[in-house]
Amino acid sequence: MKENFSGRSRFVNYLVPLCLFAASWPVGRTGGALYALGALILAGLSFFLFRHLVHQINQAEQRSCELDEQLIQSQKLAAIGELSSGIAHEINNPLAIIGQEVEWLRHLFETSTLQEEKDRGEFSDSLKQISSQVDRCRDITHKLLNFARKMDPVMQAVELNRLIDDMAALVEKEAKLNNINIIREFQKDLPLVTSDPPFLRQVILNLLNNATYAIEANGTITISTKDNKDGRVEIAVADTGRGIPKEHLKKIFDPFFTTKPPGKGTGLGLSICHGIIQRVGGTISVISQLDRGTTFTIRLPIAP
């Protein structure tokens, strides 16, 4: 019995797992299908989630671009607003005085025959006041015109190599303190260029200053000139600095675009450079590689 039992139990011992196995066979296959289905659902879910995320990121980026643009626009408008409110204020004061004097003249005219010495005196005082206020207005408009003209380039012959060398010498003193070397690769027989010297100085100084900022310490700025033989000369300012990320490259000439902390830069330097180079008939472009450096290239017409 015992034997039997043990024999039977041995049989049961085999049978149970066998039955379980047999039973679980189809279940296992269904389980596999279930797993596959689960994986499929998961994959689908993550796919949709991923797409949704990418979409969200894109939208956020677009929104931030739009915000940037709005910000630039509003800053521009603020600048114009400030300027025009200043002008309005300056001109409104003399206008108010003129208006007042006209009222007084009208009053005199209605109440007096202007035969008396005293009335005639007042009349002529008012005229004098009006005339001097008109002069004041003319002064204001002339100053404004002068301000606008300041932006017009004055074209004269420029020895480019010398002009650049002067500006490099100015930056060199401070650059050396940070172990930044300035290498000059000037073409010797560069033709005289007809351009606006102070404007060019401003641009070169700006680019050299940016280059030292990009390097911070220990690096090289190479500034070169060459005759392109197509009626243009080329100036290149190359630094071994941190480089400019791709997403910033197309924005760097935009007004008010800056990566410097607030208060450290107006974001106007490069946009002013761009404006100047355009006004003297040239072009300015940039190439950059992260952690390798940046090169700005200016092409200037030899004759305007």
Next chain:
Amino acid sequence: MPSFKVLVVDDEFDFLETIVKRLQKRKIDATGVGSGLEALKLLEETSFDILILDVKMPKMDGIETLKEIKRRWPAVEVIMLTGHASVESGMQGMQLGAFDYVMKPAKLDDLIEKMVQAYERKLLREKQIR
């Protein structure tokens, strides 16, 4: 040599005296004053073509003087001349409309050449405005 009138503004009296003397020896009509305020006062009475302006001066410094001059007499061409050159003040000066920013010591010939160019610019600009 074209004839133009130069005003040199520098608070270092020795430098001022010498440079004015040397310019006059070259037949350049040069005058010297020791501060920005004196320069503004003189400009109210007399007209000058070119200003040589020191950057570092007590009370009213070169940048402030430049700002005021360009506001009131934009036709005057200004050459900044400085013993304490800094990139920052150089950029400021050029942005405010200076013709050039020159470091001391500068050779007199170089300085005169820059004056000639600055004067040429003044004449060209007057022609443009007309």
